[in-house]
Amino acid sequence: MSRPPAPLPSGLGRVFSTSRAMSAGATADRLRASDLHAPTSGVRSTRSDSQSVEAMARAYALVLPQPFVFSHHTAARIHGLPVPHPWDPSERLHVTRPSGTPLVVRAGVRSHRGLERRDTELVDSLAVTDPLETWADLGPELAEDDLLAIADALLARDLARPKDLERAAADRRTRGAVALRRCAMLARPGSASPWESKARYAFLTWGLPEPELNMDVLGPDGRWLARPDFLWRERRVVGEYDGDQHRTDRSQWQYERERRARLEDAGYTYVEMTSLSLVSQRHRHALRARLVRLLRE
Known part of the structure; x- marks a missing residue:
């Protein structure tokens, strides 16, 4: 059975430069041990340190000029x-560094x-x-x-x-x-998600009227019906972008069905869309054709 690595010098933290570790008494062999990760040259981190962008940035920050x-x-x-x-x-x-200073030349870095x-x-x-x-x-x-x-x-x-x-x-x-x-x-x-923004961008490039975003819709009796992602009030059209949670969460799916029924009973046309409606050419053309018919004809 292999022996566990010797303890690291105290106070190094989860990410540290090799120069600091060696100054504190760590050996080169210890810094090559399997319990440590090398995010970039001259830096080590514990294997338990998360591989997030923040963790990576902290590692590089120790050695960037x-x-x-x-x-x-x-x-x-x-x-x-x-x-x-x-x-x-x-x-x-x-x-990014000041103009006139050398660009950073290091693997894993794009310098500006x-x-x-x-x-x-x-x-x-x-x-x-x-x-x-x-x-x-x-x-x-x-x-x-x-x-x-x-x-x-x-x-x-x-x-x-x-x-x-x-x-x-x-x-x-x-x-x-x-x-x-x-x-x-x-x-x-008023846009509540990136995909809602991308959908609205598509509507505008198609020459459609700009929708109201996440605004309350009331029935003829003043009763609240819904707060759809997109509302073309004069044409009585609402649009909903459904992300994956609408498909995988049964209670969310049921709520959407009930909301759609309320809106349609009040005379609104309900237009459902997903990411496929924007990234698939066939689905995108179908969505465009339907919205043009509902909003411009």
Whole structure:
């Protein structure tokens, strides 16, 4: 039976630089032991440390040259903004340094310059571009509907005002600036999820009237009926984006059926949509045709 590794020097914590560990008395052999993970050269973490973007950023922060902040996708994830894909530990961390300083050359890092032109803040001791700057930095990186989803989230969480979005978009002169300016005009605080934002973006690109978002619908007797995701009040049409929880949660599924019946009994046309309605070409065309018929004919 193999012997367990010797205890590490006290006070190192769950993530630490190898230089600090060796100064505290750890040997090179001990730092190669199987109970430790090497997130990047010169850093070790305990195997129990979570493989989250925050954990990875803390590890890299120990060896990155100052000054720097985490930016772009990395900052968006740390802020909890709705970037389109879930975190993957193989994803490179985005780091921004001042103009005139060397780019970071390290595996797992994508380096940028321009720190002196960006507003920054600390999130749980991690230096990051602030949410508004992060959104603007993503202008060249994301599709327009994904940029709109983040802009909506900034408004909904009171992290920005419409005029802040407009100013940040106007300040950018790089690729993606036109998309940022469009999204600044289209952003609304009432959107409750990224997929709702992406659906609304589709409606607008199809030339449909802009819906009210998450507004109460009352029956003829003043009784509350529902608060649908999308409401075209004059045409008596409501739209609902159903995520996976609507399919997997039986009580949620039952509630949706009852709500739909209430709305249809009151004379509203109910339009149900899912992610497939937006990503499948066939389903997207079908949704567009139905909404055009209901709202424009």
